[in-house]
Amino acid sequence: MPDGALLRLEALDAYYGRSHVLQGVSLSVESASVVALLGRNGAGKSTTLKAIMGIVAPAGGSIRFDGEAIHHLASHRIARRGIAYVPEDRGIFASLTVEEHLSLTLPRAVTRGPSSKEAIYEQFPVLAERRRHRGNELSGGEQQMLAIARALTQSPRLLILDEPTEGLAPIVIESIAGIVHSLKGAGLTMLLVEQNYPFAVGLSERVYVLGKGRVRWEGSPAALEASPEVAATWLGV
Amino acid sequence: MLLDPEFLIVQTLNGLQLSALLFLLSIGLSVVFGLINFINLAHGTLFMLGAYFALSAARAFDSFWLVLLVAPVGVAVVGGLLYLVLLRHMQRADPMKQVLVTFGLIFVGLESVMIVWGPLPHTIDVPALLAGSSSVLGQVYPTYRLFIIALGLAVFLLLYLGLERTRLGAIVRAGVDNRTMVAALGIDIGLVFFLVFCLGCGLAGLAGVVAAPVFSIFPGMDMSVLILALIVVVLGGPGSLKGAGLGSLIIGIADTYGQVLVPELARVTIYALMALILIFKPAGLVPVRSGH
Ligand SMILES: Nc1ncnc2c1ncn2[C@@H]1O[C@H](COP(=O)(O)OP(=O)(O)OP(=O)(O)O)[C@@H](O)[C@H]1O
Ligand SMILES: [Mg+2]
Numbered sequence: 442m443p444d445g446a447l448l449r450l451e452a453l454d455a456y457y458g459r460s461h462v463l464q465g466v467s468l469s470v471e472s473a474s475v476v477a478l479l480g481r482n483g484a485g486k487s488t489t490l491k492a493i494m495g496i497v498a499p500a501g502g503s504i505r506f507d508g509e510a511i512h513h514l515a516s517h518r519i520a521r522r523g524i525a526y527v528p529e530d531r532g533i534f535a536s537l538t539v540e541e542h543l544s545l546t547l548p549r550a551v552t553r554g555p556s557s558k559e560a561i562y563e564q565f566p567v568l569a570e571r572r573r574h575r576g577n578e579l580s581g582g583e584q585q586m587l588a589i590a591r592a593l594t595q596s597p598r599l600l601i602l603d604e605p606t607e608g609l610a611p612i613v614i615e616s617i618a619g620i621v622h623s624l625k626g627a628g629l630t631m632l633l634v635e636q637n638y639p640f641a642v643g644l645s646e647r648v649y650v651l652g653k654g655r656v657r658w659e660g661s662p663a664a665l666e667a668s669p670e671v672a673a674t675w676l677g678v
Numbered sequence: 679m680l681l682d683p684e685f686l687i688v689q690t691l692n693g694l695q696l697s698a699l700l701f702l703l704s705i706g707l708s709v710v711f712g713l714i715n716f717i718n719l720a721h722g723t724l725f726m727l728g729a730y731f732a733l734s735a736a737r738a739f740d741s742f743w744l745v746l747l748v749a750p751v752g753v754a755v756v757g758g759l760l761y762l763v764l765l766r767h768m769q770r771a772d773p774m775k776q777v778l779v780t781f782g783l784i785f786v787g788l789e790s791v792m793i794v795w796g797p798l799p800h801t802i803d804v805p806a807l808l809a810g811s812s813s814v815l816g817q818v819y820p821t822y823r824l825f826i827i828a829l830g831l832a833v834f835l836l837l838y839l840g841l842e843r844t845r846l847g848a849i850v851r852a853g854v855d856n857r858t859m860v861a862a863l864g865i866d867i868g869l870v871f872f873l874v875f876c877l878g879c880g881l882a883g884l885a886g887v888v889a890a891p892v893f894s895i896f897p898g899m900d901m902s903v904l905i906l907a908l909i910v911v912v913l914g915g916p917g918s919l920k921g922a923g924l925g926s927l928i929i930g931i932a933d934t935y936g937q938v939l940v941p942e943l944a945r946v947t948i949y950a951l952m953a954l955i956l957i958f959k960p961a962g963l964v965p966v967r968s969g970h
Contacts, residue, residue, distance in 0.1 A: 494862050520864030532859035534852040536966060541848045546863050595864060 446505075447472045447599055447630050448493070448524075453502035453512075455485075455492050462488045464654040465502065470599065475631045477641040477662075480651035481677055486634040487529050489651070490603050493632075494526045495519045506599070525597035529604050529634075531588040535577040539568050542576065542591045561590050564620070582613035589620060599630045606637045614640070638676065642666065650675045687817040689934055695823045695892075697930025698830025702885035703903055704910040705837065705922045706878020712854040712917015712966060713871050714769050719780040720760070722904030723787035724879050728753045728886025729895045730791050733800050742805030746887055753883025758876045765875075784900070792897050799896040826888050833881065834923050841919055850874055854917035854966055905945075906933060909952050915962025924963050928955075 446469035455463040462485050470476045480486050491497040493504055495516040504512040511519050520526070534542065543558050562569035565586050571579060579587065585605055592600055605621065606614045618640055625631065625644060635641035642648065642662040650658040650665075652675040658665070665671060707721045731749035739745060760783070768776055803809075808822040841847035853860045853867050860867045885903075893899065910929050914921025929948060936947040955963065 496858055496862065515866075515868075516858070516861035517864050517866045520862055526862045528859065528862070532856055532862070534855045534859070536851050536855060537848055541852075544845055545848060545852060545860075545865065591863070 445472060446470060447507060448632065449503075449505045450489070450493070451503045451505070453489070453492060453504065454500045455488055455497050456500050457488075457497075462654050463492065463499070466651070466654070466656055467502075468649050468656060468659070470630060470632050471646075473628050473630055474647065475625050475633060475645045477645035477648045478632065478634045478651060479636075479638070479641060479648060479676055480657075481675065482636075484651040484675075485654045486651055487603055490526065490528075490601050490632070490634060493519070493601065494524065520595065523596075523598035525592035525595045525600050527585075527588045527592050527600070527602045527605060529607065531584045533576040533579065533584045533587055536575055538573055538575050539579070539587055540572045542587055543568075543594050545591070546594050558594070561593055564593075564623075565590050582609050582617070585609065585613075585617055586620070589617075593624075597629070599632065600624065601632045603634045604636060605633075606635065606640055618644075638672075683815075684817060687815050688819065689938060690931065691814060691819050691823065691827070693931035693934035694827045694830075694927075695930075696934055697926045698827050699885050699889055699903070700906055700910050700930050701830050701923055701926035702833060702881045702888075704907040704914070704926060705833075705919065706875070706881050707907055708911045708914060708916055708918065708922045709850070709854070710871075710875055710878055711911060713850070713857065713874065715773075716765070716769055716776060717773070717780070717908075718765065719777060719904070720783035720787060721878075721882055722900030722907065723784055724753050724757055724882040725886040725889070725903060726787065726791060726895075726897075726900035727756060728883030729890040729893075729899065730795050730886075731883065732887040732890045733795065733802055733895055736802045742807070746884070749887045750880045750883040753886070754876045754880030757879025757882075758872070760879075761872060761875050784904075787900070788897050795895075795897075797897060799894040801894050802890050804891040822891060826892070829884075829888060830926075833884075834919070837919055846870065851966075906948070909948060913952055913955055913962060915959075915964045915966060918962065918964040918966045921962050921964035921966070 448470040450466055450468050453463050453466040454461070466485070466489055468476070468478070478486050478489065488497055492499045492512070495514055499512050502512070503510055506522055506524065511522060540558070543561060547558070562572070567583055568586055568590055571583060576584065576587070589602070589605065602621070605617050609617065614637070621631070621644060633641060633645065642665065645662055648660060648662055648665050649656050650671060657675045658668070658671045703721070703725055707718065711717055728749055731752045732745050735745040735749045736742070739748070764779070768779060804822045808825050810821050811818045812821045812824055813819075814824070841851060849860060849865055849867070849870050853870060857867055906929055910922060910925035913929065914923070914925030928951070932951050933944070933948055937944045940947060
């Protein structure tokens with residue numbers, strides 16, 4: 442690990458049946474930084490995240506976390522290395538209460554520290570009010586908060602977020618953005634997929650633009666702002 | 679006849695007894711199906727195996743309670759081995775293959791019990807403690823059959839508490855809902871699933887053990903209950919404990935009354951009832967999945 446990247450994807454290939462969805466994707470996420478992965482619908486953003494989590498098996502290339510190859514590992518082993526995942530559909534369990542969602546990954550009742558339930562309720566007061574409610578009784582915004590909160594119970598070293606603001610009301614987006622900004626402030630490393638361009642650009646240190654399964658552009662948010670043709674071609678903004 | 683209270687009490691108790699057996703049998707099938715969309719047609723074979731294990735265990739030990747413990751554990755071990763050597767590799771196979779392989783297992787089971795225990799029917803005695811009769815609402819009824827009803831109820835309550843009040847239970851419920859997400863949280867859902875599978879096999883075995891003193895033990899005794907158990911799973915909604923309980927109750931009672939009231943149409947009434955319920959509740963009485 443000569444360069445200190447926490448996560449490094451190299452020439453990643455992935456297929457759904459015959460369709461070649463990821464065609465040699467390479468990217469890296471430095472420790473304590475936020476990386477945004479942008480692109481149009483169907484570009485392969487979610488698939489990239491699923492490949493990292495071992496949900497989609499890569500057909501070629503490598504994924505290294507903290508210098509060790511993880512692309513051959515089962516999903517739960519990848520998560521145990523310290524990667525937490527908030528999927529696009531939020532992955533909330535309909536029949537589990539908020540409290541149960543936050544207890545799933547805590548074998549021993551963790552009562553102290555930033556990943557304890559109490560600390561998380563402090564950070565997400567909405568969830569504290571709803572602790573006895575089941576997943577299917579929560580609003581979209583509450584589900585999104587719960588998905589992030591649940592990820593935090595894993596004390597992750599890397600948090601992966603797939604479109605956390607998608608389909609939410611502006612006021613809810615604001616509070617989600619506030620939470621993600623405070624996580625960044627606390628030094629958490631994040632890989633963020635977003636279609637909400639201003640949010641992503643305002644948060645990240647580095648941007649990758651994905652188009653039709655390939656990385657089409659990479660650079661700083663400022664450089665992206667200065668290249669309107671990239672945004673026009675690959676993001677449609 | 680229907681208004682005769684004597685008839686009603688006895689037939690309802692008979693129905694509840696069948697419900698209890700169906701519940702023990704179908705709960706494993708249902709949760710396994712809910713967790714991995716895998717339908718194990720050989721689940722009934724484990725029921726039959728439970729009865730045969732009880733037969734051998736009853737010859738080896740004096741205590742019925744020991745039999746009640748040992749035989750289901752034996753069945754759970756057989757189920758676990760079956761899973762490790764065969765079924766585990768078939769989770770991603772297409773459903774037709776699963777049906778064929780587990781259907782094939784039914785015949786392997788049939789042949790095996792014929793080789794070990796012979797083709798003739800066997801019976802085992804009702805344990806002395808439960809041998810007599812009791813009075814229910816003024817009606818005399820075999821105590822052992824009441825015991826079966828109570829056991830079904832007790833297992834239901836234990837499973838309910840286990841599912842609703844423990845972390846493992848929450849993981850199982852989460853797994854039925856969205857297995858991929860559970861794994862992505864760092865939980866070895868495969869291991870959890872294996873434990874659940876073994877428990878389900880053990881409960882099918884338990885159903886066979888307690889059924890043994892009431893019905894005769896013979897090769898093929900699993901077929902008719904397997905069909906009823908499959909109906910219970912579909913009716914209740916795969917993966918749902920309450921669904922399996924409710925489905926067992928409905929099918930147990932309906933089948934019992936159907937057999938005595940319209941014996942010519944016995945099974946037809948069950949299928950008609952199933953079809954009717956599924957028209958109004960296509961995902962079963964207690965659907966659990968939020969759609970993944
Ligand atoms: N399970 C699947 N089976 C087959 N094809 C799929 C599957 N999931 C996604 N695809 C296809 O793979 C391509 C990439 O999908 P992916 O979900 O990674 O896109 P995305 O960049 O996340 O898009 P969006 O912004 O809409 O979420 C798309 O063409 C999509 O239609
Ligand atoms: Mg996506």
